[in-house]
Amino acid sequence: MKTQYGHFDDSNREYVITNPKTPFPWINYLGNEDFFGLISNTAGGYNFYKDAKFRRITRYRYNSVPMDNGGRYFYIKDEETIWNPGWKPCKTPLDSYECRHGLNYTRITGVKNNVRASVLHFVPLGVKAELQRLTLTNLSQEAKRLKVFSYTEWCLWNGATDGENFQRNLSTGEVEIEQTDRFTAIYHKTEYKERRNHYAYYTVNAPVQGYDTDREAFVGLYNELSEPQAVLEGRATDSLAHGWSPIASHYLEIELAAGETRDLIFILGYEENPNEEKFAAKAGEITSLGEKDHHIINKVRAHEVINRFATVEAVDAAFAELTALWDELLSKYRVESSDERLNRMVNIWNQYQCMITFCMSRSASFFESGIGRGMGFRDSNQDLVGFVHQIPSRARQRILDIAATQFPDGGCYHQYQPLTKRGNNDIGGGFNDDPLWLIFGTTAYIRETCDFSILDELVPWDNQPGSEVSLMEHLRISFDHVVNNLGPHGLPLIGRADWNDCLNLNCFSMDPNESFQTTGNQTEGSKAESLMIAGLFVYCGRQYVDLCNACNMSAEAARAEQHIQNMNQAVEKYGWDGEWYLRAFDFYGHKIGSKENEEGKIFIESQGWCAMARIGAEQGLPEKALDSAAKWLDSPHGMVLNYPAYTTYHIELGEQSTYPAGYKENGGIFCHNNPWVIIAQTEAGRGNDAWDLYRKIAPAWIEDQDLHKVEPYVYCQMVAGKEAAKPGEGKNSWLTGTAAWNWLTVSQHILGIRPTYEGLLVDPCIPADLKEFKVTRKWRDAEYVITVKNPNGKQHADTPTCLPYAPGKHNSVIIL
Ligand code: BGC
Ligand code: NOJ
Secondary structure (H helix, E strand, O other), X not given: OOOOOEEEEHHHOEEEEOOOOOOOOOOEEEOOOOEEEEEOOOOEOOEXXXXXXXXXXXXXXXXXXXXXXXXXXXXXXXXXXXXXXXXXXXXXXXXXXXXXXEOOEEEEEEEEOOEXXXXXXXOOOXXXXXXXXXXXXXXXXXXXXXXXXXXXXXXXXXXXXXXXXXXXXXXHOOEEEEEOOOOEEEEEOOOOOOOOOEEEEEEEOOOOOEEEEEHHHHHOOOOOOOOOHHHHHOOOOOOOOOOOOEEEEEEEEEEEOOXXXXXXXXXXXXXXXXXXXXXXXXXXXXXXXXXXXXXOEOOHHHXXXXXXXXOHHHHXXXXXXXHHHHHHHXXXXXXXXXXXXXXXXXXXXXXXXXXXXXXXXXXXXXXXXXXXXXXXXXXXXXXXXXXXXXXXXXXXXXXXXXXXXXXXXXOEEXXXXXXXXXXXXXXXXXXOOHHHHHHHHHXXXXXXXXXXXXXXXXXXXXOOOOOOEEHHHHHHHHHHHHHOOEOOOOOEEOEOOOOOOOOOOOOOOOOOOOXXXXXXXXXXXXXXXXXXXXXXXXXHHXXXXXXHHHOOOHHHHHHHHHHHHHHHHHHHHHOEOOOOEOOEEOXXXXXXXXXXXXXXXXXXXXXXXXXXXXXXXXXXXXXXXXXXXXXXXXXXXXXXXXXXXXXXXXXXXXXXXXXXOOEOOEOOEEOOOHHHHHHHHHHXXXXXXXXXXXXXXXXXXXXXXXXXXXXXXXXXXXXXXXXXXXXXXXXXXXXXXXXXXXHHHHHHHHOOEEEOOOXXXXXXXXXXXXXXXXXXXXXXXXXXXXXXXXXXXXXXOOOOEEEEOXXXXXXXXXXX
């Protein structure tokens, strides 16, 4: 489907944007290891190394007007016309524009007055740098003399203080320039002479006619990025930043004969030096401090990268490696069906988003500033379930990192910083669902890999050396954290909140200066219990029991089983409201999510989790709950989180009731929890219903891009619900558990190819009119090609098939 903004190009695994004026910046991610870049369709965004807060390399302005300001820009001055290949910031109308967002790369191409400028941005594997290959082509019959300026603005490393501590920052900036006959490098070295052992650089593989490193000198005191003084005047000022705002801009004069093409390679990189190797003997570079500078950077490491990528062939080779990596990653699970959009989600975009959420957790997007949240305990455990089949070894390390932030009683920091891997108290704690997600993540890893040895790894509590116990012990304590924190009905106490961070039943906040996520939590005497955690406990508890059985720990399995039975009974006895599962009990023990309530009568989380856990299955409770969810929560864009939404602030409910009706956790369509309902539908054998809801949420089926607003190729966290002003409007794209959950849903529950300890289970639950599909699944060191045929229009098989694990290649045909 071509729209006024663009279209999918599945053969190249790209989304092609053909109009720069998208309803919101449509972004992509560069890098999938340690060096990252966010890049919008107009080349806006920024770079960082590992941690968007502590190692921010380039500056970005949030809340800007217009919204996406700052990035890596190229200005082309062709006679009196100044333009950018990505349209912004000059916004000179282009003769043609195209942005191709692919898997960890973006290629932006603009044509103006018979000059084509195409920029390929990507981060080579194993390299701490973004490469920018600028290809200029003279499409005319005459020679062209172009003036080309690069531009990027340095961030003073700490993304948080960079935006607030101006009294210091405006005096600290320092740079160096290095000019050789092969390249021109601008180095950013603020604070390098003291405690930092890292620097950044921006180079071009050519001598230049000038450069700028001071923002005011380049942009001009009263100008904007759309009209930089230096570009208007057609020359660089060779400015040296002394404090204020250091930037990096190269100025090149380029002559192109008719039809000629020229490539320039720019490298925006980051390096660290060991403390004893920080400084070079003086080498005549130009520095901010001039002759007085005793602190010339030892540039050996940057030079290695600069030398390596001096030629187009080297850049092409690195790009081919990246493409090969994605070929390999995407070959682990591949579907072929008659539905192009299903294939697109499964084979490309959903898996790609899972990689990005694995790398970023909830840290850096155009909705997450990168200075607030880092790696969430629950978030990262969920993310790795969508990623574990791609690179199991990285998932393994992540599990150990997450577990190491746990406390001895099983409780957790809600998040940790990617750079330090230490728990971050500023973001809060005491969410009583958190520990269970460790079971969820770890068991998914072992089912995928059969690597039981991870359970013997010694993992500390709260990163304290000497406190190490086995990962298996962490799992036991995680399970017991719920057992040890039961409320008056025998249901799990909620703590600060459960999966719904905004259901703050113990905060009682009346101070707008407090964050609901960190404010004092009055759990003393609280009766606040969560049915969501109850369902999660039964579901993950069974995973724990299965694991114990697989490890021949039958006594522990039996002990856990007993607690699960107790929880089942507690839910059936106190958690059923007649037609659906209650959501919670508040501090005083009053019902939440009950027909007795005026607003917030029914919630999706407890329907999803208790139905997935099949609580009360003998009495048909899951099916009744699913019917009720369909009746009260469903809408053309998916199921809302709760209905009716709250219209007033409830001090006893917290942040949820702060949101306007229909948004976020108050009646928004939280794409993250729709898959819980879909999975529960598949468990109830309702393939048609599951498919209908899946398609409402999955981006490949979204038709109205103006309404949806955010990227059409990835899931967003929330779509405005039916009580909102603009139902169907999407927000918070990219970093959401929606990616992993929808991956789990479509790959393991709808298409139904599910790894278990015993073998690969084939248990599809599909729409009756899907006649056939084929999945190629590389699992452990085996490859299974599974063809599912559905000649009689069924929704599922009478009994699932288990394909036992055996190395090698296997072909199976399953007839429903
Ligand atoms: C948001 C939640 C989020 C929480 C994290 C809240 O404001 O609504 O979606 O999980 O902040 O801190
Ligand atoms: C987003 C958070 O990242 C996640 O942890 C939470 O579960 C949901 N919002 C719901 O509040």
